[in-house]
Amino acid sequence: MYEEKIKKMSNKAQELLQDELEYLENLPEQPITDELIDDILGLMRVLSIPMFIETLNHYLSKGSVSLTRANIKQYPHLHVVETTKGELIAYVYNRGDGGKKKRKFKSATDVFYDHFDTQVP
Numbered sequence: 001m002y003e004e005k006i007k008k009m010s011n012k013a014q015e016l017l018q019d020e021l022e023y024l025e026n027l028p029e030q031p032i033t034d035e036l037i038d039d040i041l042g043l044m045r046v047l048s049i050p051m052f053i054e055t056l057n058h059y060l061s062k063g064s065v066s067l068t069r070a071n072i073k074q075y076p077h078l079h080v081v082e083t084t085k086g087e088l089i090a091y092v093y094n095r096g097d098g099g100k101k102k103r104k105f106k107s108a109t110d111v112f113y114d115h116f117d118t119q120v121p
Contacts, residue, residue, distance in 0.1 A: 017060045021052050024091055027081035036080060037072060040090050045069075051092040065092055 030036055041047055047067045054060055065075065067090065072078065077094040 014060060017052070017062055020062075021060065021093065024079070024081055024089065025093075027083060027089070030080045030082055030088070032078065032080055036088070037069060040080060040088055041067070041069065047090070049090045049092065054094070 045068060048064045049067050051063045051065045052060060053063065067075070067078075075092050077092050078090060079093060080088055080090045082088055
């Protein structure tokens with residue numbers, strides 16, 4: 001009896017998380033620029049944003065990460081969307097490959113070596 005109640009509560013929590021993620025995924029995504037980062041963080045140095053993680057059997061869990069100007073490159077799956085009211089919402093979710101191009105931040109050294117590695121002698 002208790003197992004059934006726990007299972008129902010777990011299923012309801014999963015539905016709520018999936019609805020929240022689906023809402024965020026359906027909003028128009030904004031390209032991440034320095035100006036957008038300034039708009040998101042504003043005067044704050046640290047911002048807590050949600051992070052969605054999908055595990056085996058499509059089990060969804062939600063946590064939070066601290067976003068700062070210094071660590072923004074640590075989250076290649078960062079997404080910023082705009083609501084119909086013009087509010088910006090940032091969240092982290094790995095959508096998987098799905099044929100979409102992954103965003104990768106490169107250092108100046110990576111760009112230098114990529115340039116010379118592609119040249120044929």
